[in-house]
Amino acid sequence: xxxxxxxxxxxxxxxxxxxxxxxxxxxxxxxxxxxxxxxxxxxxxxxxxxxxxxxxxxxxxxxxxxxxxxxxxxxxxxxxxxxxxxxxxxxxxxxxxxxxxxxxxxxxxxxxxxxxxxxxxxxxxxxxxxxxxxxxxxxxxxxxxxxxxxxxxxxxxxxxxxxxxxxxxxxxxxxxxxxxxxxxxxxxxxxxxxxxxxxxxxxxxxxxxxxxxxxxxxxxxxxxxxxxxxxxxxxxxxxxxxxxxxxxxxxxxxxxxxxxxxxxxxxxxxxxxxxxxxxxxxxxxxxxxxxxxxxxxxxxxxxxxxxxxxxxxxxxxxxxxxxxxxxxxxxxxxxxxxxxxxxxxxxxxxxxxxxxxxxxxxxx
Amino acid sequence: xxxxxxxxxxxxxxxxxxxxxxxxxxxxxxxxxxxxxxxxxxxxxxxxxxxxxxxxxxxxxxxxxxxxxxxxxxxxxxxxxxxxxxxxxxxxxxxxxxxxxxxxxxxxxxxxxxxxxxxxxxxxxxxxxxxxxxxxxxxxxxxxxxxxxxxxxxxxxxxxxxxxxxxxxxxxxxxxxxxxxxxxxxxxxxxxxxxxxxxxxxxxxxxxxxxxxxxxxxxxxxxxxxxxxxxxxxxxxxxxxxxxxxxxxxxxxxxxxxxxxxxxxxxxxxxxxxxxxxxxxxxxxxxxxxxxxxxxxxxxxxxxxxxxxxxxxxxxxxxxxxxxxxxxxxxxxxxxxxxxxxxxxxxxxxxxxxxxxxxxxxxxxxxxxxxxxx
Numbered sequence: 001x002x003x004x005x006x007x008x009x010x011x012x013x014x015x016x017x018x019x020x021x022x023x024x025x026x027x028x029x030x031x032x033x034x035x036x037x038x039x040x041x042x043x044x045x046x047x048x049x050x051x052x053x054x055x056x057x058x059x060x061x062x063x064x065x066x067x068x069x070x071x072x073x074x075x076x077x078x079x080x081x082x083x084x085x086x087x088x089x090x091x092x093x094x095x096x097x098x099x100x101x102x103x104x105x106x107x108x109x110x111x112x113x114x115x116x117x118x119x120x121x122x123x124x125x126x127x128x129x130x131x132x133x134x135x136x137x138x139x140x141x142x143x144x145x146x147x148x149x150x151x152x153x154x155x156x157x158x159x160x161x162x163x164x165x166x167x168x169x170x171x172x173x174x175x176x177x178x179x180x181x182x183x184x185x186x187x188x189x190x191x192x193x194x195x196x197x198x199x200x201x202x203x204x205x206x207x208x209x210x211x212x213x214x215x216x217x218x219x220x221x222x223x224x225x226x227x228x229x230x231x232x233x234x235x236x237x238x239x240x241x242x243x244x245x246x247x248x249x250x251x252x253x254x255x256x257x258x259x260x261x262x263x264x265x266x267x268x269x270x271x272x273x274x275x276x277x278x279x280x281x282x283x284x285x286x287x288x289x290x291x292x293x294x295x296x297x298x299x300x301x302x303x304x305x306x307x308x309x310x311x312x313x314x315x316x317x318x319x320x321x322x323x324x325x326x327x328x329x330x331x332x333x334x335x336x337x338x339x340x341x342x343x344x345x346x347x348x349x350x351x352x353x354x355x356x357x358x359x360x361x362x363x364x
Numbered sequence: 365x366x367x368x369x370x371x372x373x374x375x376x377x378x379x380x381x382x383x384x385x386x387x388x389x390x391x392x393x394x395x396x397x398x399x400x401x402x403x404x405x406x407x408x409x410x411x412x413x414x415x416x417x418x419x420x421x422x423x424x425x426x427x428x429x430x431x432x433x434x435x436x437x438x439x440x441x442x443x444x445x446x447x448x449x450x451x452x453x454x455x456x457x458x459x460x461x462x463x464x465x466x467x468x469x470x471x472x473x474x475x476x477x478x479x480x481x482x483x484x485x486x487x488x489x490x491x492x493x494x495x496x497x498x499x500x501x502x503x504x505x506x507x508x509x510x511x512x513x514x515x516x517x518x519x520x521x522x523x524x525x526x527x528x529x530x531x532x533x534x535x536x537x538x539x540x541x542x543x544x545x546x547x548x549x550x551x552x553x554x555x556x557x558x559x560x561x562x563x564x565x566x567x568x569x570x571x572x573x574x575x576x577x578x579x580x581x582x583x584x585x586x587x588x589x590x591x592x593x594x595x596x597x598x599x600x601x602x603x604x605x606x607x608x609x610x611x612x613x614x615x616x617x618x619x620x621x622x623x624x625x626x627x628x629x630x631x632x633x634x635x636x637x638x639x640x641x642x643x644x645x646x647x648x649x650x651x652x653x654x655x656x657x658x659x660x661x662x663x664x665x666x667x668x669x670x671x672x673x674x675x676x677x678x679x680x681x682x683x684x685x686x687x688x689x690x691x692x693x694x695x696x697x698x699x700x701x702x703x704x705x706x707x708x709x710x711x712x713x714x715x716x717x718x719x720x721x722x723x724x725x726x727x728x729x730x731x732x733x734x735x736x737x738x
Contacts, residue, residue, distance in 0.1 A: 072608075085451045093453040154480065157453075215486055219493035227495050310441060310481045320449065322579040323442045325602040325715035331579045 068326035078330040082337050085321045089334075092157015092312045098149060102160040105137040109163060117352055119359060153231050157312035159341065161231070165303040165313065166345070169238040170296050176239065177246025178285070182276065184247065185254050195247070202244035207302050210237040215309035234306045242299040249291045253284035286360050293353035297346045314338060425497055425629070425636035426470070426686065434476045437463035438496040441481030442578070444602060445710040445718075446502045446522075455479050458709045459500040462521050462627055465699045466498060466643045469691040474698035484553060488513050491630060498640055499628040502596075504554060509628075516633075517626040518641040519648075521702075523722040523731050525619035526558050527597040529604055532612050534591065539618035543568040545591040548581050550574070558621040559594050582606050592616075596623060602716040639685055642737075646692040649674060649734040650701035652725055657700040660693060674737045681737055692737070702732060 014020075018027060030040040061076025064083070071078035082089070091099045112133050115121055141160065144150035156164070183195035202210070214233040222228070257280055265275040285292075307316040318334050321327055327334075429435055439447035439459055447457040464474040480496050491499045492514060502524070503509075505517045530536050539562070549556050551574045563570045573590045575581040582603045585593040593603065600615050607613055627644065629637050650656070653671055655663050663671055672678040675693045682689035699705060706723060710716045724730025 088449065088451050088453055091453070093449060096452045096454075152478075154478065155453075212485075216489045219489060219495060222493070227493070308483060308485070310483050310486055312441075312481065319577065319579070320442055321451070322577075323448060324444050325605050328579045328582055328603075328606040329608075331583065 068330075071330065077333050079333055079337075081321065081327045081330045081334050085327070088158070089314070089317045089321060089337075090158045092161065092317050093155040094157065094160075095149065095151060095155065098143070098151065101140040101143070101148065101151075102156075102158075105140040106160055106163060108133055108137055108140075109167065113167075113348075117355070119356075153229055156231065158317045159314050161311065162303055162314040163345075164231070165235055165238060165306065166300040169235060169242060169303065170299060172239045173242035173246055173299065174292075174296075176243035178250050178281070180243060180247035181250035181254060184251055199244045199247050202241055203248070207237070207241045207305055208308060210241055211305060211309050213237070230309065231311065234309060234311055238299065238303060238306075241302075242295070245295050245299075246292060249288050249295055250284065252291070253286075253288035254280065256287050257284055286357075289353055289357050289360075293349055297349055300345060300349070301342065314341065425633045426639065429470060429497055429636075433471075434478050435463060435467050435470065435498065436478050436480060436496045437466075438482045438487055438490050438499040438501050439463065439479050440501045443502055443599075445598070445714060445716045447479075447481075447500070456709065458522060458705060459502060459625075459627075461699050461705045461709065462500045462644060462647075463498065465647055465695045466627075466640055468694040468698045469639060469643045469646070469685075469687055472688055472690065472694045474694070488515065491515065491628060494630075497629070497636075502625045503628055504623045505626050506554075514631040515628045516631045516637050517628050518637060519644040519734075520624040520626045520731075521644050522598070522625040524596045524598050524623035524625055525722075526555055526594060526621040526623065527600050527619050528592045528594050528616040529585070529600050529613055530592040530616060531588075532614050536592075536614075536616065539616045539620065540566060540568075542570065542592060544570070546571040546573050546589070548573045548575060548585045548590040548593040550578065550581060550595065551576060554621070554623070555595060562620040578603075598710065598716065598718055601718055605715055605717065635686060639687065642685060643691075643695060645734040646674075646695050646737070647699070647702040647705060648725070648732045649737055650692070650696045651703040651732075652727065652734065655696050655701060656704060657697055660696045664693070670737070 018024060031037045057076050061074060062079055063071050063074050064079050066080045071080055087099060091102055094102055112130060116126060180195050180199060183191045186192050211234060214237040261279055265279040304313055304315040306313050315338055318338050322331050322334055441447060445457055447459040450456050463477045467477045468474040480490060482490050482501055487499055487501050490496050509515055510517055528539050547559060547570050549559055549572050575584055586607050597619055604610050604613050627640050629640055653674060664675055664677060673681060676682055676689035679689045682691050710718045720730060722731050726733040
């Protein structure tokens, strides 16, 4: 008999401090070999040089609500350029007193977009909501009745114009692109050739060329005195351009479909229209969500090219403010502001696409 | 092998000879056809010209403008002091005021103008296609624009020229000392061409640093990327004012190009051109006669026959132009005389801070000179 009580070991031996917690994580991820250690140190050094200086410039030494003259003496950023010119940057030439109208229209549009994000809301009522919303937005922008002063489309500018060009450009380009892709995959020769010619022609030229064609060459063909709204011309050019690219993306999805899918649909007695709508497109379009969205995002950013035909979109109104000698020196601040707006729009799209992918994921 | 090669060459030679012979036989026939085609083309051209005449909107700008109730003016949009919206989106500038003067002459209301901002590339098409009625967009008068492009230029409303801005520390006194300099310049305008011409003419070398955007151009220059910056003299003072330390920079005395900026209209519409022309001249004449927007009402009582004719107290000028007799009065009352317009938009008290210089009246050593209003 040992007579001695074996005391249970109560204390649990902890792993060494260097392999758990923050230290452990750093060791495993940042300093796990000499190359990564060097990279980590180098990155830290670079950040330590850049970040404090940026924070000092952007937040500590910066001016927020001063005049342009006061900014000249300051070391930091001159954010004052934004509040001083915000209404022109956002609304362009829209009459000063009526600028609440594009504001309401934009809020309505963004609200509808956010509401439509949730697929549970996709009912018939949403279609009506969009219909009503679009009519109200049109009325707000155009005016002319109900006591609203008429505003010509030449006076539209800034963010409403950017949103108009991109939202309607993308909304129209997507279905057109799908139709073109189906046309290109069609068994009917004439349609196939037409679609190929269209897609290759449009893809063969840069968007700038199309915009120039629409604003410089096109008017020369019209009889004198007849002019087509310049925004409409740019909008059509953007739609035509984006559709060609979307078509190729969608075609990739169509080619990714197994032949068995077509055959199965046929053996069920579905006609072409039913096959496409019920079997092929739902699968094909789901596969190509990521490239489609990146195409749409780049199309959104491409709308800023309309500056070359003197449309005052968001970027152009900003540049116009910068041509004033009072503010000319503060282009970085203005461009950062515009970049944030563009980032917001693009992030909205990419986060939505990720969500859509997850919702539609069938696990195969 | 050798035989084969020889055979191939021989057959090629034969083939070429054969082709040539065949062709020579057809030449006369082809010529006939070509002549036929040419005559047809010239016939068609004649027909097109006739049709164009029949549908001619030429000579009808005034009618169109009166019918629609406003003037559509093409302006710059980005050029401070000449054509640019302010922070409320209201158009301001010397060129904008020129368009307003035309509206005051035609309608008696300077606000009946709609503005189309145009880029350097879209401006002429917009005029040719009838999208705008008059182009007041700091547009340099040149021979080819006047002829080839089918434009007509009215009275010059600003005499500009190209100059250089340099840092004081370089100790330069003249543009002739710029040999080997790197020069910041905007692309695609006459500025770039003038620069190359000037350096070649003086046997100097340069290294252009081309930047697309005015604000970025200035930033690059002040950051020291290039030794000098060149642009229209009207812009140099404004650019200098943007510098972190404006007193560290000087504008060199040389002006290396002539840039008379004038409103343009479509070629062939003489009445409309007269109206545009005399609207600009009216602002100049008003300054010479000492009529301002403030004293113009008092001046109506003046006994000076020149002033009486000018303001329409003695009738005749308005009828001759097809306008209201008060047209010049309206311009001065609503827009001002040339001196007022200049000082308001680009003068020494604006951020551009431009002296009158060439744009002073001829009586004060400048080039602004108006024929008599009679």
